[in-house]
Each structure stands twice: as structure tokens, then as C-alpha cells.
Amino acid sequence: MPTDISAELRKLVTERANHRCEYCLLPEKASLHKHEPDHIVPRQHGGESAEANLALSCLRCNRYKGPNIGSYDPETGELTPFFNPRQQSWSEHFKFDGAEILALTAVARVTLKILRINDDSRIREREQLQKAGLFD
């Protein structure tokens, strides 16, 4: 993928996130693939490759998010933007129940749904990592 993100900016994004996906919290060290900078507002929607619009994302969260900016809340049907790690607090929107990530808000519901954060295979992976002490 062509990128206009410098090595320096990539490093800042990675360290600011403490080497974890800012959506599903997967630690980079527990991932087969390197995490990548995600455009919170995708370039197609005018998002810039700037600190304030970048979040560290695991490969799966980033691929499923794609060029989307939100979805329809499965509970209310309202068009709702995704969780924004630069403007919102993870723990105000999500919480863990074992290896499953629960939604506390509409923002979290659409993020979990479209990024497929609770797919069976991903829950099983988190369970294994938690047992191994690699996901706390």
C-alpha cells in the first residue's frame, strides 16, 4: 500500500499506542503481522496522514474498517461513527468480559460489528493469549 507516513510518524503512532491495536487492544508482540497506522478518517473522506488522524491498528481491524467511517447501530438503526481513539476513551466505550469485548455505547456497537472484533476466531485467539499471559 502506498504510504505518505514517514518512519518517524509511524514510530510515534506505535509508541503512543503502547504497541497495541487501539481498537481491539491486541498487543503487537502477540500478532503475526506488524500493526499499522490507520487513518481514523480515511483519506477518501478527507482524512490526513497526521498525528491527530492516525491510530495504531492490527491488520484485521484495519482491513475490516477499510474506507468506512461508521455504520448503522444494530440497536437503534442510527448512523453512528466508529470509535475515535484520538478523541474518545476506550474504557468509556468498551469493556472486557473474559476474552470478549462488550459495547457500552452505540459507537462501540458499530465498531465491534464492522471491525469484527468478536469473531469466534478472534475471541479464541484472545483466550489463548490471556492464558499465555500475553494479553492483559
Ligand SMILES: [Zn+2]
Ligand atoms: Zn485490532
